[in-house]
Amino acid sequence: MKTILALDQGTTSSRAILFAHDGSIVGVSQREFEQYYPQPGWVEHDANEIWQSQLEVSREVLQQNNLSAADVHAIGITNQRETTLVWDRKTGEPIHHAIVWQDRRTAGECDKIREAGHADLVQRKTGLVIDAYFCATKIRWLLDNVPGARERAEAGELAFGTIDSWLFWKLTNGRVHATDVTNASRTMLLDIASCQWDDELLELFGIPKSLLPEVCPSSHLYGETDPSLFGTPIALGGAAGDQQSALFGQNCTQPGMAKNTYGTGCFMLMNIGDEPAPSKSRLLTTVACSSGDKREYAYEGSIFIAGAIVQWLRDGLGIINSSEEVEALAASVPDSEGVYLVPAFAGLGAPHWDSYARGTLIGMTRGTTKAHIARAALEGIAFQVADVLDAMKKDSGVCIEELRVDGGAAANDLLMQFQADIIGVKVVRPKIIETTAAGAAYVAGLSSGFWKGNEEIAKIWQTDRVFMPQMPKAEAKRRRARWAEALERSKNWVSE
Numbered sequence: 407m408k409t410i411l412a413l414d415q416g417t418t419s420s421r422a423i424l425f426a427h428d429g430s431i432v433g434v435s436q437r438e439f440e441q442y443y444p445q446p447g448w449v450e451h452d453a454n455e456i457w458q459s460q461l462e463v464s465r466e467v468l469q470q471n472n473l474s475a476a477d478v479h480a481i482g483i484t485n486q487r488e489t490t491l492v493w494d495r496k497t498g499e500p501i502h503h504a505i506v507w508q509d510r511r512t513a514g515e516c517d518k519i520r521e522a523g524h525a526d527l528v529q530r531k532t533g534l535v536i537d538a539y540f541c542a543t544k545i546r547w548l549l550d551n552v553p554g555a556r557e558r559a560e561a562g563e564l565a566f567g568t569i570d571s572w573l574f575w576k577l578t579n580g581r582v583h584a585t586d587v588t589n590a591s592r593t594m595l596l597d598i599a600s601c602q603w604d605d606e607l608l609e610l611f612g613i614p615k616s617l618l619p620e621v622c623p624s625s626h627l628y629g630e631t632d633p634s635l636f637g638t639p640i641a642l643g644g645a646a647g648d649q650q651s652a653l654f655g656q657n658c659t660q661p662g663m664a665k666n667t668y669g670t671g672c673f674m675l676m677n678i679g680d681e682p683a684p685s686k687s688r689l690l691t692t693v694a695c696s697s698g699d700k701r702e703y704a705y706e707g708s709i710f711i712a713g714a715i716v717q718w719l720r721d722g723l724g725i726i727n728s729s730e731e732v733e734a735l736a737a738s739v740p741d742s743e744g745v746y747l748v749p750a751f752a753g754l755g756a757p758h759w760d761s762y763a764r765g766t767l768i769g770m771t772r773g774t775t776k777a778h779i780a781r782a783a784l785e786g787i788a789f790q791v792a793d794v795l796d797a798m799k800k801d802s803g804v805c806i807e808e809l810r811v812d813g814g815a816a817a818n819d820l821l822m823q824f825q826a827d828i829i830g831v832k833v834v835r836p837k838i839i840e841t842t843a844a845g846a847a848y849v850a851g852l853s854s855g856f857w858k859g860n861e862e863i864a865k866i867w868q869t870d871r872v873f874m875p876q877m878p879k880a881e882a883k884r885r886r887a888r889w890a891e892a893l894e895r896s897k898n899w900v901s902e
């Protein structure tokens with residue numbers, strides 16, 4: 407049986423998923439790995455643990471399904487984006503833990519770069535807002551804080567990579583140092599129009615060019631796995647950052663098509679075609695996946711806390727025992743009775759970008775119960791998404807006809823219905839919810855000839871359930887206006 411093996415290297419776990427030619431899932435294996443929080447606001451990963459967990463699940467999914475490397479036509483990689491790693495080219499050893507996308511250690515540095523007047527240059531070239539979220543200031547931190555790192559980097563001894571690059575390096579035993587263009591577009595060092603590393607930005611951030619990987623299309627033959635890993639070499643057919651991969655996996659290949667992933671955070675991406683138009687509403691412009699050399703772009707609204715608020719109800723407040731339970735609890739009341747929960751626990755991302763906002767629970771009375779709070783938590787996710795959708799409509803001038811959804815919290819019917827109600831747009835959940843891994847499988851399957859073209863892949867995507875807006879428009883408007891007031895109260899709460 408021929409399959410495509412998708413490696414889905416996420417923030418909290420490594421997964422390996424086998425896809426058959428009809429797009430169905432043959433098997434899944436998953437391992438969590440440790441999160442390191444050395445200081446408040448800092449988040450790190452051990453890149454060797456990432457590699458070991460990824461290798462183990464890859465071998466395990468084959469074994470569990472009685473398959474071998476010979477049954478894998480190609481491998482596709484999808485990964486947590488922006489997480490930054492530097493390693494020694496000779497030994498392959500990381501010089502430090504990877505600095506994770508959520509890490510805020512370079513926020514002060516970003517404030518300075520913004521204050522020095524570089525925001526327009528950075529947005530024009532990279533499509534990004536200056537924020538600690540992206541790689542550039544994380545790389546500089548590593549070069550300036552790991553003893554000897556800057557000298558070694560200047561001598562060409564070190565390599566930088568996002569997690570796709572790290573996996574390519576390990577899978578080929580150091581023969582390939584490359585990244586795909588969607589991951590490269592999150593470094594804040596790429597000119598997204600030419601898709602080349604930009605010398606002016608490298609100088610601004612003090613980063614030697616010799617550190618950087620080669621930038622390749624997402625759907626591209628990068629090499630093959632070292633024979634020592636799986637017995638027989640397997641073709642490496644492509645890679646994509648997880649959110650762009652999900653956009654491709656949702657088959658949003660035409661301008662105006664949008665998806666939203668409800669995981670730890672929420673990431674809404676909309677295909678905007680072949681021009682990297684800058685956003686006027688503080689969204690990001692990012693490189694999207696495409697099936698060949700053709701460039702495609704997307705607007706992205708990144709929301710830092712979404713499903714994580716449900717984990718907080720479970721672990722922080724203890725009012726539910728599992729994430730799934732939130733739906734029944736929230737459904738036990740008809741509405742939140744005026745309670746609003748702004749989940750700005752890690753500041754606010756798009757379109758507000760307020761690092762100093764904090765979580766706010768407001769509107770409670772003596773009648774408020776845990777059910778109202780659970781409901782307000784789910785509604786807070788949907789209101790944030792509505793704010794991003796508005797910004798997208800405004801920037802693109804496109805009337806979004808449907809929002810395709812995926813991610814763990816997209817299983818929550820109450821949340822999906824409320825989402826449709828509050829945005830007044832139908833919400834469509836596909837049958838194959840593993841769209842992130844599917845996107846990686848597709849880019850690898852296309853470059854290696856497993857699938858013939860986009861048309862063949864488009865047939866795989868099928869609707870599971872459609873949520874139509876039911877709430878009267880005036881009521882949705884009233885609730886959004888109240889949300890906007892609650893949001894204002896959460897802003898600029900802490901000073902650093």
Ligand SMILES: Nc1ncnc2c1ncn2[C@@H]1O[C@H](COP(=O)(O)OP(=O)(O)O)[C@@H](O)[C@H]1O
Nearest residue numbers: 416669670713714716717729730813814815818
């Ligand atoms: N039924 C549910 N209702 C609401 N949230 C849920 C539900 N099931 C899972 N979640 C949330 O979804 C998140 C996990 O989704 P997942 O897509 O695996 O995230 P990630 O890739 O960011 O780790 C968790 O934050 C969890 O609380």
Ligand SMILES: O=P(O)(O)OC[C@H](O)CO
Nearest residue numbers: 416417486487507648669
């Ligand atoms: O690993 P996830 O699914 O939380 O995704 C992380 C994003 O890529 C961060 O930009």
